[in-house]
Amino acid sequence: MEAITAEHDLVIARYTESLDWVLDVPESYRVHIYDKGGAPVSAAVRDRAETFVTLRNAGRESDTYLTHMLESGPGSGEFTVFAQGDPFEHSPDFLELLATSDDWSDVQALSWCWKAQIGYPPKTLLTPERSIVPGLRVRPELFSLSTFNPLEWVDSGAEAIGRGYRDLHRLPEGVNMCAHFLDMCELPDIAELAEQHLVGTHSYGAIFAVRNHLIEKVPERALVRLRQAAFGSTVHGYFCERLWLHIFGEQFVFPVRLPE
Template sequence: MNRVVLARYSEPLEWIKLIPDDFEVIIYNKGDRIDSPGVLQRASQIIDRPNEGRESETYLHHMLTDARDDDGFTVYAQGGPFEHSPDFISLLHTWKNWDDLQPMSWQWLSDKKVPPPLLLAEYERGLFGRPRVRLERFSLLTWGPIDFIDQGAWGMGNVYRAIHGGLPDGTNIASHFLSLAKLDDLAAEAERHMVGVFSYGAIFAVRNSRVAAVPAESIDILRNLAVSGVAVYGYILERLWLHLFGERFDLPKFAPRPL
């Protein structure tokens, strides 16, 4: 059976009763005790966890301790997915049409206008009523999006370079981070490219066999980074989840033109 894994802190969870029966629901709870009868009835498991490492630690802990190597899907989401994925429930109903790796978010926050409403409106016209899902392209070097200005994302890149000894501007941040996790082949692939894609809010679905293909040692390293107290690592991971499970990088590095 497919699964929905939720990283919950204080979000109300009564909405999980809307999750299709094709999915069991596993809640990792890092906040107050859950005592809603409807939530208790619908959840397959509720597992208390220390409040550390944001959703990254939750996902990685699950991958280390309860992952399966089969063709089922696991959906990874925060306890309140709807601000990032307003059509989350509708998307779950379409799971038989998913690719092995399925992004599931639309935006960061509408009130912050990230992405800009103009871009979302143009993209939505091409969906013709299908659930709203949009991948965001970003620079592997600056960490900012390709098609609009996001000062916060650029700031993440600046902080990452600073905490690693002042890496020079132009460093491939994705390659550097993946090397920390001993994912050398993936790091080398990132180094050959300039653009990646991600799903806002770290909301995505992936076939379990793809998760099982990632070395447990690397997942453990990533979990340790997530709980290290360096907040930027969680934001770096948010943009790399899809690539960790097989999404290709884009835009090969420019090469000199032959004379």
């Protein structure tokens, strides 16, 4: 029987979650596990992984993703998927979604919610017609680049993160915080685009896929600065999570000045 050639990469940011689900990942994926918790992992899971690296527990999943990009570079295949050690809380159809790569956009959100059981987002927004993938659950969230809050509901946690970022950097109300963060991380072109818009798009749990050639386009100095930011204040990790799609090319929406 002819061996299946891996077409994509799957990067997993693990703390102490069970990784038994990795055994069900399609064979078309090379699996890269970065472990920050040190909990036992079965021999079968280790054998399935092409990479198993232990990292210190700092910088949230942003550090893990950036470590992979800086040290391993973009994969040789078509897409790299980034996910947490338990993707199913945010993406209940995650394994099924891995088999749909032929239909993905260049930058593809792959999550559905933050925590459905506590109403984040409200269940009224988690309906089949809201999914961007027919038959599977995927719902990107629109959010304000200046307040960090989603557009369709009030997220007190996001509001607190935005307030924390403003206080940390001594920014007044109304400043486009996401443009500020992108500029701080040496992504001036994307920061300028953000400054011209009001709304961004994010994928809950930092679970998404991106074509590898787009990873190559991000300057190494920016990856280093993003990683430094992730190691700093906790709020910076959340800003990475909210902005991954845009860092790799997703368009911002709702321009500040509408065309005349």
